[in-house]
Amino acid sequence: MHANRHIPQPPHSAGEPYKGLRARIDPNQMPSAVDATESDKQQWEGCTYMTLPGHNPPLSTTDFVAFDQGNSSPKFVRVTTWNIPSSSHLAKECDIPLAAVFQPFADLDPREESIPVVDCDDTGPARCEECRAYINPWCVWTAGGSRWKCNLCNHETQVSANYFSNLDANLLRMDLPNRPELNKGTVDFVVSGKEYWAPPPLPRIRSSYFSVDPPSSQPREPKPLDYLFALDVSVDAIRSGFLKSACGVLRDLLYGSTSSDGTQSEPSFPRGCQLAILTYDTSLHFYNLSPASSLASMIVVSDLEEVFVPLRDGLFVDPWESRIAIEGLLEALPERYLNTILENAALGGALLAGLASLAGRGGHIIVFQSVLPAVGPGALEPPGDQTSLYGTEKERTMFFPRHQTWRDIAEECSEEGIGVSMFLGMSKPIDVGSIGIVSSSTGGELFFHPRFDPARDQHVLASQLRRLLTRTTAYNCLLRVRCSSGLRISKYYGNFHERSVTDLDIGILDADKAISVQIEHSRKLDAREYVFLQCAVLHTTPEGQRRVRICNLALQVADLAANVFRYADMDAVVCHLARESMANLTSRRIAHIREELTDRCSSILLGYRRNCAAATSVSQLILPEAFRALPVYTLAITKCKPLKGRNVSADVRNYHSQKMLSMGVRATMQHLYPRLLALHDLDDNIALPDSISHQMLFPSLMRNSHTYMEEHGVYLIDNEDLMIFWVGSSVSPQLLLDLFGVDDILSVDPNSIQLPVLDTRLSAQVRNILTHRHMQRGRTPKMLFVRQNMDGTEIEFSDMLVEDQNNAAMSYIDYLCLLHKQINAVLTNTGSISGGPSLRGSPW
Structure with missing residues (x-):
């Protein structure tokens, strides 16, 4: 038997020590993020949440069932407090940011009612x-x-x-x-009148592409969603296997596939939608996929200065009618370009070709890019070494496009109702700060596969593309949030193009994306009445029907700070603070953003201390019930990849900041504080179907710190982007046999990409946990296997343990000391949290 020996933090986890005298805090007495989520799950999982105002909803991390009583489910909208302060003065006293996060097309639990569709006549x-x-x-x-x-x-x-x-x-x-x-807070109105069609874009002095047809001045008639798949065929895409993987994955998703073990996957491409295929290097290659021919004929456009579409008939086709031509093309492409010597791929030209072919109708461009686009519109020079920019005023330039063309393409696509998603499989920097704006402004998504390896990454790519094609999606979207008299919307956060101060253009809006709004008072509110929010998304469904998705919310008004704090929603606050921080990257230095986050956290805790617990001793750190875990989540935001200290590449920072700007509340919480499980400690009945009810119980999580880990254990950590199995150096051979099918730690293959299927109880339990998580998010993240003190990727695991001293930042216990010191200084000397360096005592 092993003695329960907790392991020390590895020496390679570079952190920031606390400066000054430390208060003595018992680690076991520190508020735990896990305790809050676990107790909420016990209270709400399997129960129904009734949505009428006056209750605190379950946390976003809980699998609850909501019953819509006229207020939208918390899955569609969460607010930072469910009791709005009656005045701007009270809001400032509490210091809780007033914000709402809308996720209008969020996935519902299978046990919940579907969203009612109300078919209006021509009057709307x-x-x-x-x-x-x-x-x-x-x-x-x-x-x-x-x-x-x-x-x-x-x-x-x-x-x-x-x-x-x-x-x-x-x-x-x-x-x-x-x-x-x-009756219902969330409904879909079917709108058939022309006034609800997507408006034409504003006329431009010079079009970015050539077209024989004049730009349309008419609203866009709703049509089924068209997809354009654009594939980079440069040397890098061939050499890395990225093109071959993309073609194989696309073929399997279009027509289904049978794997080596005999399991079949169904076709995933939406029925009734059409697709086009474009390949590109230093020229653009269009394909006639007409069902009249069994072979796809290619037309080359070599003029990248004046991009045009050389064909109309046969460009967009039904994949089933043109199956022979499409399958033949996808099989032939990797072979056709096998001996290419062209190192460049004109991404800007490919996007303009997509814009030209989808203008006047809208659609979804899905790009597979392997190299920095160094030719054609928006051509970029290699960014060079950017590490010298950190800590300087020029640091923010990493988060701007380096060429105006990318911003222009982004605006034109979003105004035309076109979303752009990008799969990036590069071996060198690709300047996500420039090209990524096209995805973020159109509501699309970035998928990041640096140093793409088909053996390791192809199944993740397939999972991501399947989710992209099958999740609830709307296009040609126009979003507006209205609020009742006395409130106003002051700012929007998310991935969109802001057409005006009230309307957001979004090419593509899907189940995984959220938009948040900051709310301000315009006058005092009456505490005896409700205030209201209404989010309306005018959109076209993939089937070609024009609808408006409405999310309504009635909220109570509070005159007392105690009620504002009692009904506060920490998940929404954390999500808002994270989004605000990502949005500030273009205007503030990273170190200042981290300082401001600490100040914001201290201010909220100080607001509670002054207004609700003034009688307690100054030496005590008092945390409100709703915000017990706020410090650890704030610390986690400062440690996330876009904001962390040390050298993180600009591409990685930009990719993660764009992702965090669009994630829903639940995904944000699980990304910031990853779920950690001890697999060697699973009870016999956990994650196995009950013989009577057939329900499964899932294991409790543990805190994110080496302090709670043992070297004879096996742990699983999951931050939504990455899943890591960590194997302790003293693990028992039997445990290894049951989980990995080997009895020696040296035989555990760190290059594995999935768990072997074994006929053991532990293997069945862990695979059930993985399947459950796959169903929750609809896709599979990357998976790593690391062994204690043996594999270099262990640093990725260590960096996810946010309670430790790592990521060039403090440990959780030291961070609590810093917050306590800040609050103490204000209470003792009076003043405000952001009263300058002397009060901050900044460790960054």
Whole structure:
């Protein structure tokens, strides 16, 4: 038997020691992020959350079932406090940022009701004449049902003759049970009128591509979603196997496949949608995929200065009607370019070709790029060594496009309702700061595969592309958030193009993306009344139907700071702080952003201390119940890849910052504080189906620190992007046999990409846990296997343990001391948290 010996932190984890006298804090007494999530799961998993105002919702990390009672589910919208302060003065006293995070197309639990679809006639849904808000459950009916009072602006609007209904004794409409839009917080209105079609983009002095047709001045008629797959065929794409992997994965997703063990995968491409294929190096290659021919004929456009589309018929086709031509092309492409000597790939030209072919209709461009685009529109020079920029005023230039063309392409695509997603499989820097703006401004997504290796990365690429094609997706989107009188939206955060101060253009909006808004007071609110938020997303479905997704929220108003804190939502606050930090990268130095995060955390805790716990001793660190884990999550934000100290490449920083700007609340929380499991300690009945109920119980998580780990253990950590199995140096041979099928730690292959399927209970348990997580997020992250003190990738594992001293930052215990010191200094000397360096005592 092994003695329970906790392991020390590895010496290669570079952190920042605490300066000054340390308060004595018992590590076991420190507030734990895991305790909060685990107790919430015990309370809510398997239970139904009723959405009427007046309750704290379950945490975003809990698998709960929501019942929509007129307020949108917390899966669609979370606010930083469910009791809005009645005045700007009270909001400033509490110092909780006022924000809401909307994820309008979030995945629902299979046990939940689907979103009702309300088919309106040609007149469209009932809307307020004054503020143009949509009819919803919180409107009031007046004048015997012939008028309705808007809950946002209080204006009364006449009811159209075909929408009229008499009222009952409670002044509710007689047809209320048959009107989902008057019962449910989240609904889809089908809108067929031309006024709801996507507007044409504003005319430009000079078009970025050549077209014989003049730019359309008409709204875009809704059509099924078209996909353009653009494949880089330069030397790097061939040599690394990236092109071959992309072609193979695309073919399998279009038509299904059978793996070596006989398991079959179904086709994933949306039925009724069309696709086009484009390849490019220093020229553009279009393909005629017409079903009339079994071979795809190629047309080359070599003029990158004036890009044009050389064919219309046969460019976009139904993949089933043109199956022979498409399969033949995807099989032939890797062979066709096998002897290429062209090292460049004109990504800018390929995107303009996609823009030209999808203009006037919208769609989704999916790009596979391997090299820095050094030719054609937006040609970029290699960025050179950027490490000298860190800590200087020029640091922020890493987060800007280095060529205006990329910004222009991004704007044009989003105005045309085109989303751009990019799979990057490069061996050298590719300047994500420049090319990535096209994805972030159009609502697309970046997928990052540095040093692409088909053996290691192809199955992850396949999983990512399958999720991209199968998740709930809308295109040609226009998003607006309205709020009731007394509040206003001051800022938006996320991946979009801001057309005006109120409207966001988003080419593609999917189930995994969220938009957040910052809210301000414009006058004092009445604590006896609700305030309201309404998010409306005008969009086209992949089937070609124009709809509006509405998310409504009624919130209580609080006069007392205690109620603002009692109903605070830490998950939404953390998500907002993370997004705000990512947005500030273009205007602030990284070190200053980290300092501001610490100040924001201290200010929230100080707000509680002053307003709700003033009688306690100054020497005590008092944490509100809702924010017990706020310090560790704030520390985690300062340690995330875009903000961490030390040298992180600009590509990695940009990729992660764009990802964090668009992630939903749940994904953000699980990314910042990864889920850590002790696999050697699993109970016999965990993660196995119960013989009677067939339900599975999943194991409790543990805290992210070496302090709680043992060297005879096997651990799994998962931050949504990466999953790592860590094997201790004193692990027992039996444990290795049960999990990996080998009995010696030296035989554990660090290059494995998946867990072997073994006929042991432990293997079944761990594979069930992995399957459960795959179902939760719809895709498989990269997987690593590391052995204690043997594999270099162990540093990735160590950096995920956010409670340790690493990532050029403090340990959690030291960070608590710093916060305590800041708050103590203000309480003793009066003043404010951000009162200058003397109060900060900044360790960064």
